[in-house]
Amino acid sequence: MATKYVYSFQEGDGKNKKLLGGKGANLCEMTQMGLNVPPGFVISTEACLRYLDDKALPSELMADVRQHIQALEKATNKGFGDANNPLLVSVRSGSAISMPGMMDTVLNLGLNSQTLQGLIKHTNNERFGYDSYRRFIQLFGKVALGVPDEAFDEHFEAVKKRVWAKYDVALGVPELKEICDLFLQVVRERTGRPFPEDVFEQLEIAIQAVFNSWSGRRAVDYRREFHITPDMANGTAVNIVTMVFGNMGNDSATGVGFTRNPGTGENQMYGEYLVNAQGEDVVAGIRTPKPVQDMEAEMPSMYQQLVELRNKLEQHYREVQDYEYTIEKGVLYCLQTRNAKMNATAMVRTSVEMVQEGLITQHQALLRVNPEHLEQLLHPRLDPERTAAPLAQGLPASPGAASGKCVFDADHAEILGRAGEKVILVREETKPEDIHGFFAAQGILTSRGGKTSHAAVVARSMGKPCVAGAEGIHVDTRAREAIIGDTVLHEGDIVTIDGSLGHVYLGAIPTIPPKFSEELKTLLSWADSVAQLKVMSNADTPEAAAKAVEYGAMGIGLCRTERMFNASDRLPIVVEMILANTPKERQVALDRLLPIQRADFYELFKAMAPRPVTIRLLDPPMHEFLPTESELVEQLEHLRHLQTTVQGMSNLMSTLRLMSDVTVPQNLPAPFDLSGEDLIKQGLMKREQMLRKVRELYEVNPMLGHRGVRLGITYPEIYAMQVRAILEAAADCMRDNVPANVEVMVPQVVTLQELRHVKQIVNDTQTEVEQQRGVKLNFKFGTMIEVVRACMRAGQLAEIAEFFSFGTNDLTQATFSFSREDAENKFLPLYIEHGLLRDNPFEVLDVNGVGQLMAMTVEWGRKNRAGLKVGICGEQGGHPASIRFCHHIDLDYVSCSPHRVPIARLAAAHAKLLEDKYVVE
Numbered sequence: 001m002a003t004k005y006v007y008s009f010q011e012g013d014g015k016n017k018k019l020l021g022g023k024g025a026n027l028c029e030m031t032q033m034g035l036n037v038p039p040g041f042v043i044s045t046e047a048c049l050r051y052l053d054d055k056a057l058p059s060e061l062m063a064d065v066r067q068h069i070q071a072l073e074k075a076t077n078k079g080f081g082d083a084n085n086p087l088l089v090s091v092r093s094g095s096a097i098s099m100p101g102m103m104d105t106v107l108n109l110g111l112n113s114q115t116l117q118g119l120i121k122h123t124n125n126e127r128f129g130y131d132s133y134r135r136f137i138q139l140f141g142k143v144a145l146g147v148p149d150e151a152f153d154e155h156f157e158a159v160k161k162r163v164w165a166k167y168d169v170a171l172g173v174p175e176l177k178e179i180c181d182l183f184l185q186v187v188r189e190r191t192g193r194p195f196p197e198d199v200f201e202q203l204e205i206a207i208q209a210v211f212n213s214w215s216g217r218r219a220v221d222y223r224r225e226f227h228i229t230p231d232m233a234n235g236t237a238v239n240i241v242t243m244v245f246g247n248m249g250n251d252s253a254t255g256v257g258f259t260r261n262p263g264t265g266e267n268q269m270y271g272e273y274l275v276n277a278q279g280e281d282v283v284a285g286i287r288t289p290k291p292v293q294d295m296e297a298e299m300p301s302m303y304q305q306l307v308e309l310r311n312k313l314e315q316h317y318r319e320v321q322d323y324e325y326t327i328e329k330g331v332l333y334c335l336q337t338r339n340a341k342m343n344a345t346a347m348v349r350t351s352v353e354m355v356q357e358g359l360i361t362q363h364q365a366l367l368r369v370n371p372e373h374l375e376q377l378l379h380p381r382l383d384p385e386r387t388a389a390p391l392a393q394g395l396p397a398s399p400g401a402a403s404g405k406c407v408f409d410a411d412h413a414e415i416l417g418r419a420g421e422k423v424i425l426v427r428e429e430t431k432p433e434d435i436h437g438f439f440a441a442q443g444i445l446t447s448r449g450g451k452t453s454h455a456a457v458v459a460r461s462m463g464k465p466c467v468a469g470a471e472g473i474h475v476d477t478r479a480r481e482a483i484i485g486d487t488v489l490h491e492g493d494i495v496t497i498d499g500s501l502g503h504v505y506l507g508a509i510p511t512i513p514p515k516f517s518e519e520l521k522t523l524l525s526w527a528d529s530v531a532q533l534k535v536m537s538n539a540d541t542p543e544a545a546a547k548a549v550e551y552g553a554m555g556i557g558l559c560r561t562e563r564m565f566n567a568s569d570r571l572p573i574v575v576e577m578i579l580a581n582t583p584k585e586r587q588v589a590l591d592r593l594l595p596i597q598r599a600d601f602y603e604l605f606k607a608m609a610p611r612p613v614t615i616r617l618l619d620p621p622m623h624e625f626l627p628t629e630s631e632l633v634e635q636l637e638h639l640r641h642l643q644t645t646v647q648g649m650s651n652l653m654s655t656l657r658l659m660s661d662v663t664v665p666q667n668l669p670a671p672f673d674l675s676g677e678d679l680i681k682q683g684l685m686k687r688e689q690m691l692r693k694v695r696e697l698y699e700v701n702p703m704l705g706h707r708g709v710r711l712g713i714t715y716p717e718i719y720a721m722q723v724r725a726i727l728e729a730a731a732d733c734m735r736d737n738v739p740a741n742v743e744v745m746v747p748q749v750v751t752l753q754e755l756r757h758v759k760q761i762v763n764d765t766q767t768e769v770e771q772q773r774g775v776k777l778n779f780k781f782g783t784m785i786e787v788v789r790a791c792m793r794a795g796q797l798a799e800i801a802e803f804f805s806f807g808t809n810d811l812t813q814a815t816f817s818f819s820r821e822d823a824e825n826k827f828l829p830l831y832i833e834h835g836l837l838r839d840n841p842f843e844v845l846d847v848n849g850v851g852q853l854m855a856m857t858v859e860w861g862r863k864n865r866a867g868l869k870v871g872i873c874g875e876q877g878g879h880p881a882s883i884r885f886c887h888h889i890d891l892d893y894v895s896c897s898p899h900r901v902p903i904a905r906l907a908a909a910h911a912k913l914l915e916d917k918y919v920v921e
């Protein structure tokens with residue numbers, strides 16, 4: 001039996017978008033629902049694929065098309081090619097996935113020198129007839145015959161110029177007639193043949209042209225860009241639809257609508273229309289459409305029909321629709337419908353309200369919302385109405401937008417921030433000692449570094465916007481200016497950064513604040529009731545913990561204690577600790593840190609109680625708390641220079657004092673008196689000491705060097721202090737009836753022996769604290785899994801560890817054997833562009849490599865300790881596709897930065913709801 005390629009709107013399966021394309025399937029479905037759709041039929045995507053393979057239309061296709069045209073003639077009482085009462089059709093592309101504007105469409109097909117007269121007679125509008133004809137010749141000429149637009153435009157503009165017509169509407173019938181003739185001539189000259197008068201020939205050529213547009217450059221690029229695989233959409237269908245006209249008088253109109261407001265989600269009539277007009281008039285901006293609400297007064301019965309249409313569409317599709325309609329002489333036709341694209345606010349609101357209205361279930365509501373889209377709701381955004389163009393482009397390192405005065409160092413940022421000024425910290429790159437500047441700043445801008453540079457990671461953890469690696473900016477900290485092309489930004493100049501897009505603007509651009517609406521809270525509460533994975537947050541401060549709780553975190557999965565060391569009141573003590581030459585000297589500094597850390601932990605436990613809080617013992621290499629060697633060398637040079645100047649000045653003072661005719665004031669300020677010289681000497685000594693230490697601590701490869709548990713073993717007093725601070729804070733909570741839920745976690749563990757060693761420190765400290773406080777402490781002890789050997793020894797580690805937390809930032813580096821910074825700055829973008837890697841594995845969990853190690857670790861760990869709690873706290877823990885994998889391998893929780901928590905909660909629900917469909921690709 002011959003393959004069936006053509007389906008009338010009455011017979012096509014409205015669910016079969018792959019065969020009929022989205023538009024075609026919906027036209028069939030609407031027809032079969034009883035909506036008033038202009039009669040038409042669909043040529044399937046299978047015909048398209050056959051055509052593209054064979055370079056010719058399937059032999060029986062045009063005969064089928066002729067039959068279906070006959071049916072249209074019957075239904076409309078018009079004739080295709082009939083000079084008195086012509087049937088005109090549109091020939092529209094439409095694949096399974098909408099690719100707006102990427103493929104071709106021809107309108108008013110069926111016009112020729114004969115049928116034109118029929119159209120004029122029928123519409124009683126000569127101008128409209130010729131205008132339609134000239135549009136058809138140009139569109140058909142371009143799409144179907146390959147004549148470039150310019151060849152037509154040249155003539156069109158020349159006629160317009162001659163008659164002083166500024167806009168197309170100013171052209172009268174004689175000019176339009178002349179233009180039609182000129183256009184027909186263009187076609188003849190360019191193609192060597194006259195414009196086809198035979199309407200079936202027109203139709204056949206147009207069908208082929210639409211099929212060809214599937215493999216056109218625009219469409220191919222679009223599919224590549226949006227990852228549309230043949231599996232999702234293969235070939236375009238062709239929809240042949242009777243033309244209806246909205247410009248047949250004041251009882252005609254054309255319009256577009258959404259079944260709900262796509263900006264707010266409000267359940268109301270929404271859209272625009274134009275009386276006595278064609279859709280093209282709206283697109284061409286010739287007339288301004290009116291809000292649909294005006295139709296109620298202007299065309300009341302039409303408005304009622306439109307309300308009905310809208311209600312039927314929603315009731316049927318159970319999804320917000322974006323539809324197009326035409327009213328021809330008081331008859332309403334629905335021309336198209338599709339699921340509406342909405343912003344996140346509208347998606348969330350409509351999801352919740354459609355459940356309340358009984359249109360969809362809670363599960364459907366959850367699945368309607370793309371978790372990533374929630375990002376839009378959680379950060380201030382630039383006002384979408386802005387007109388300013390960006391001054392520079394960097395990497396979108398931490399989302400959100402902020403404006404403020406440019407400040408080139410952290411100290412100054414802190415001073416201005418404390419004084420209530422809004423500042424943007426602008427640096428070449430940032431370091432841990434800049435942390436106080438982060439706290440004070442609205443946002444961070446760097447000219448170097450990738451999405452995981454210090455600036456990016458810290459800004460993300462604080463939820464502050466950051467644009468990193470804006471290489472077009474030359475930051476000159478000494479001159480306190482930044483140069484971008486011809487623009488020089490001086491300290492105090494206002495800039496705006498958009499960390500969601502990586503844009504930098506001059507001046508203040510208004511922002512829109514984030515909104516954590518009641519609807520979002522409701523939706524996420526449904527997500528929590530469905531999800532199996534718990535969602536924790538990475539948080540290091542009580543403020544971050546409060547944000548995490550506000551966003552629904554079920555605990556803290558990672559508190560990086562080193563971040564606490566970086567605060568400006570602690571860093572000097574930490575530096576003292578590092579510079580100490582003996583354990584005794586070190587203990588003096590640690591004794592000063594103990595109460596500070598204890599207070600930190602107490603606040604965190606209290607903010608989160610009774611939710612679990614996982615405190616990780618110190619991880620980074622020591623040198624990260626000190627300035628770099630080159631910075632120290634520069635500072636020393638500067639101080640030595642100052643010393644010489646000050647010495648010169650004080651020699652001068654001494655000489656002046658000896659002169660009887662000069663009176664030198666008694667109390668001169670530093671550096672003119674001795675204390676100035678002393679201060680410089682102290683500064684020099686301190687820096688020389690630091691420089692010696694920095695050189696002593698130098699490592700060829702710090703990422704794989706003296707860090708993590710290795711530090712805890714070589715400097716046991718540091719871990720002992722931290723464990724004591726944690727356990728004393730837990731005891732303080734017991735005293736205050738705060739139900740703290742404490743977990744202690746060890747980083748970078750490679751061997752069971754290391755874990756045992758630290759466990760001993762923990763046990764000893766526990767015994768002491770319990771004796772001193774007269775309490776019995778209850779907490780968990782666990783390990784991070786972030787090196788490959790830890791995965792391989794999971795079974796053994798589980799003998800001691802009560803929980804595992806995958807540190808997939810490090811585990812990814814370890815598995816790929818490349819460092820994130822270098823990879824992202826040097827070759828990863830190229831790898832992704834060339835398809836050597838599909839995603840950045842530091843953002844999207846590499847399920848095939850790292851993921852397999854994780855799966856094995858979970859299995860081996862739980863074999864030795866049934867019910868072992870396992871989670872992830874690397875950055876991928878906040879990424880929806882990675883969360884699906886975490887659910888798949890049965891993790892207990894994911895932990896991510898506070899601002900990713902809502903996204904992760906929804907993604908965890910998706911993971912559960914879609915678990916049967918999950919495949920590791």
Ligand code: PEP
Pocket residue numbers: 558560619786806807808809810811873874875
């Ligand atoms: C990790 O390695 O994934 C992790 C969470 O630790 P950090 O990022 O602090 O190295």
Ligand code: MG
Pocket residue numbers: 747786807809810
């Ligand atoms: Mg790590």
